[in-house]
Amino acid sequence: MFERIKQMIIKEFIQVFRDRRMIAIVFFTPVMQLLVFGYAVTTDVNNISTAIYDLDKSYESRELVRRLGSSGYFNVRYSAESPDEMQELLDRGRITTAIQINRGFSSDLKNNRQTEVQILVDGTDSNTATVAMDYANRIIMKYTKDMGAQRVESMKIDLRTRAWYNPDLRSRNYNVPGVIAIVIMLTCLLLTSMAVVRERELGTMEQLMVTPLKPIEIMLGKTIPFAIIGFFDVFLVTMVGVFWFDIPIKGPIQLMPLTTAIYLLSVLGIGLFISTIARTQQQAMMATFLFFIPAVLLSGFMFPIENMQEIIQYGTYINPLRYFLVIIRGVFLKGSGIDILWPQMLSLLALGTAVITISSLRFKKRLG
Amino acid sequence: MKFLRIKAIAKKEIIQIRRDPLSLAMAFMMPVILLFIFGYAITLDVNNLRTVVYDQDRSSLSRELVAEFRESGYFTVVGYADTHKDIDKYLDSGKAQVAVWIPNDFSKNINTGKNAELQVIVDGSDSNTATIALGYITAISELYSQRIMGGRITPLIDPRVRVWYNPELKSRNYIIPGLIAVIMAVIAALLTSLTIAREWERGTMEQLISTPVKTPELIIGKLLPYFFIGFVDVALSVIMAVFVFEVPLRGNIFLLAVLSSIFLFGGLSLGILISIAAKSQLVASQISMVVTFLPAFLLSGFMYAIANMPKPLQVITHIIPARYFVSILKGIFLKGNTFKFLIFETILLTFFGLMVFALANKKFKKRVV
Numbered sequence: 001m002f003e004r005i006k007q008m009i010i011k012e013f014i015q016v017f018r019d020r021r022m023i024a025i026v027f028f029t030p031v032m033q034l035l036v037f038g039y040a041v042t043t044d045v046n047n048i049s050t051a052i053y054d055l056d057k058s059y060e061s062r063e064l065v066r067r068l069g070s071s072g073y074f075n076v077r078y079s080a081e082s083p084d085e086m087q088e089l090l091d092r093g094r095i096t097t098a099i100q101i102n103r104g105f106s107s108d109l110k111n112n113r114q115t116e117v118q119i120l121v122d123g124t125d126s127n128t129a130t131v132a133m134d135y136a137n138r139i140i141m142k143y144t145k146d147m148g149a150q151r152v153e154s155m156k157i158d159l160r161t162r163a164w165y166n167p168d169l170r171s172r173n174y175n176v177p178g179v180i181a182i183v184i185m186l187t188c189l190l191l192t193s194m195a196v197v198r199e200r201e202l203g204t205m206e207q208l209m210v211t212p213l214k215p216i217e218i219m220l221g222k223t224i225p226f227a228i229i230g231f232f233d234v235f236l237v238t239m240v241g242v243f244w245f246d247i248p249i250k251g252p253i254q255l256m257p258l259t260t261a262i263y264l265l266s267v268l269g270i271g272l273f274i275s276t277i278a279r280t281q282q283q284a285m286m287a288t289f290l291f292f293i294p295a296v297l298l299s300g301f302m303f304p305i306e307n308m309q310e311i312i313q314y315g316t317y318i319n320p321l322r323y324f325l326v327i328i329r330g331v332f333l334k335g336s337g338i339d340i341l342w343p344q345m346l347s348l349l350a351l352g353t354a355v356i357t358i359s360s361l362r363f364k365k366r367l368g
Numbered sequence: 369m370k371f372l373r374i375k376a377i378a379k380k381e382i383i384q385i386r387r388d389p390l391s392l393a394m395a396f397m398m399p400v401i402l403l404f405i406f407g408y409a410i411t412l413d414v415n416n417l418r419t420v421v422y423d424q425d426r427s428s429l430s431r432e433l434v435a436e437f438r439e440s441g442y443f444t445v446v447g448y449a450d451t452h453k454d455i456d457k458y459l460d461s462g463k464a465q466v467a468v469w470i471p472n473d474f475s476k477n478i479n480t481g482k483n484a485e486l487q488v489i490v491d492g493s494d495s496n497t498a499t500i501a502l503g504y505i506t507a508i509s510e511l512y513s514q515r516i517m518g519g520r521i522t523p524l525i526d527p528r529v530r531v532w533y534n535p536e537l538k539s540r541n542y543i544i545p546g547l548i549a550v551i552m553a554v555i556a557a558l559l560t561s562l563t564i565a566r567e568w569e570r571g572t573m574e575q576l577i578s579t580p581v582k583t584p585e586l587i588i589g590k591l592l593p594y595f596f597i598g599f600v601d602v603a604l605s606v607i608m609a610v611f612v613f614e615v616p617l618r619g620n621i622f623l624l625a626v627l628s629s630i631f632l633f634g635g636l637s638l639g640i641l642i643s644i645a646a647k648s649q650l651v652a653s654q655i656s657m658v659v660t661f662l663p664a665f666l667l668s669g670f671m672y673a674i675a676n677m678p679k680p681l682q683v684i685t686h687i688i689p690a691r692y693f694v695s696i697l698k699g700i701f702l703k704g705n706t707f708k709f710l711i712f713e714t715i716l717l718t719f720f721g722l723m724v725f726a727l728a729n730k731k732f733k734k735r736v737v
Contacts, residue, residue: 286394312409
């Protein structure tokens with residue numbers, strides 16, 4: 001039996017890599033993707049493109065503008081000459097924030113009268129807008145204090161905040177482990193689902209069936225090569241994450257091979273399942289995406305699961321990515337070990353076993 | 369170029385599509401499922417932050433502070449800690465994202481007019497949520513100290529903030545127009561990236577080549593039916609966005625249709641180009657995933673603002689057509705932009721489409737000869 005599986009695996013490797021381009025695709029693209037997306041996936045808000053409409057043109061107003069600019073959050077790019085110009089800049093999407101300082105700003109401040117600063121924010125990107133408003137408020141508050149305005153009294157409560165696990169609040173640390181999980185999922189899913197369907201589409205499946213190979217052996221031969229490729233990809237991409245992006249590994253890294261194996265079990269199982277439904281490679285590809293995109297969105301990769309509606313939250317329990325993300329982020333950022341991550345690992349194992357069982361039963365039926 | 373031959377190719381393609389109803393059904397399901405997930409399941413708004421409280425003070429003042437947190441609606445108290453170790457446990461296991469520690473001299477300090485210390489620890493691994501949580505915490509502690517000091521302080525400078533285009537800052541309004549662009553980029557590539565590779569793989573391409581059909585006729589004939597499917601998808605998405613999710617459509621719907629067609633033409637041509645270059649369905653599917661799906665998702669500005677990316681990457685985003693379509697859709701939906709504002713994007717999209725189409729023609733001729 002092992003001899004037959006071995007032959008089948010060798011055949012599969014020959015078939016995948018006969019097209020030399022596949023070598024590049026399978027090993028090079030995950031690394032490329034992580035490099036590009038590691039930089040892209042950042043929710044840190046800075047360099048907010050800003051226009052200033054300064055009607056006061058005084059030392060005080062220039063000082064406020066200088067502070068906004070030097071905070072690093074606002075990039076003062078334009079100085080508008082009229083309200084229409086501000087509107088135009090916002091409409092064209094050249095700026096996200098426009099700040100208007102009215103005439104009399106400096107004299108109001110000197111005479112200790114309350115004065116206004118108008119802040120216009122483009123709300124289309126609600127996340128950036130919220131953060132921009134928050135920054136602007138804080139800078140203005142600090143400015144008011146420093147200008148020696150007596151009316152703002154010092155706060156009575158001394159608030160000390162600390163952020164754990166990721167003290168600089170770098171979003172990259174949070175997102176790069178997630179991108180690793182996603183890139184691996186997509187590559188393995190697509191490879192597995194299409195490999196089986198291709199044989200069916202080209203009619204070579206019949207040839208396999210007349211050999212003494214048993215369905216289970218065909219199935220193993222069709223999945224083990226991709227598991228090996230997947231393993232190798234995880235290794236490559238993790239190296240890039242650690243050495244290129246400086247993602248800290250605080251936990252036991254030796255946990256990774258084991259969890260990767262459990263994770264790949266579910267991924268390959270799903271790929272196999274898709275291959276039992278699809279008749280053509282076109283169908284396999286579309287079905288893969290139909291599964292993959294919701295799986296990414298409902299995994300907690302970009303959107304926290306606890307903010308979703310309750311019914312949907314239950315739905316995420318059958319998503320292998322959900323568990324793997326908790327594990328991979330725990331190992332990298334929090335330094336969690338098996339003592340904390342065992343519920344996720346166990347769930348992933350149960351899910352993987354279930355998926356692979358259902359898929360192999362269906363696979364057998366289609367062959368028999 | 370003969371219209372009759374284009375028609376014949378299109379007809380053949382339609383027959384092939386009709387034979388594969390599962391793929392067709394998935395092509396229509398994709399936008400519907402995605403829009404529902406984004407419309408109902410996902411929100412970027414941060415609330416229900418899981419909070420653990422370590423109240424060493426146990427006074428009425430400290431309880432009031434905890435109540436302040438709870439009533440804000442942003443924090444859900446999931447447990448009370450009795451030691452510092454407890455806090456560690458809550459945060460390490462992810463049971464809590466925020467820990468509030470009120471030291472035992474909290475009320476004493478306030479009553480004697482000294483500064484009272486309040487410690488807050490936030491799980492920073494999700495930096496976005498953490499930043500927003502810190503903003504809420506600062507606001508709450510400010511409000512609280514104002515309240516216990518009695519009376520409100522009017523700040524000297526009063527920042528008047530107005531939010532345009534999306535005054536309630538609904539993340540749904542921001543996401544859905546961009547999402548339509550992403551869906552279209554993915555669908556366009558999914559639809560066409562296998563069509564020609566499939567003919568090569570099955571050997572039917574030789575039959576097509578031996579007919580008098582010319583390269584542009586073949587490509588246009590192949591594009592037409594998929595263009596129709598893609599257009600139905602756009603219409604479906606826009607109808608759902610407006611009527612189900614109540615995203616305001618402030619601009620001209622006719623303009624939307626025209627610009628969507630230009631984008632679709634480019635996207636479908638790109639699929640065809642991949643298909644011609646790859647010749648094998650496996651290679652084509654992997655390439656189209658790499659060059660369409662992930663860039664459209666992550667580099668288009670749909671979720672992650674391009675201005676926050678490093679400079680070299682910002683340059684790269686310029687060659688991603690979805691980027692222009694995302695800003696077109698956001699512009700038409702939320703800002704009510706007229707064509708005048710979108711000329712730049714339109715020219716680039718048109719240029720991209722024509723270039724890819726020309727490339728596909730060239731590549732195909734080389735292949736055949």
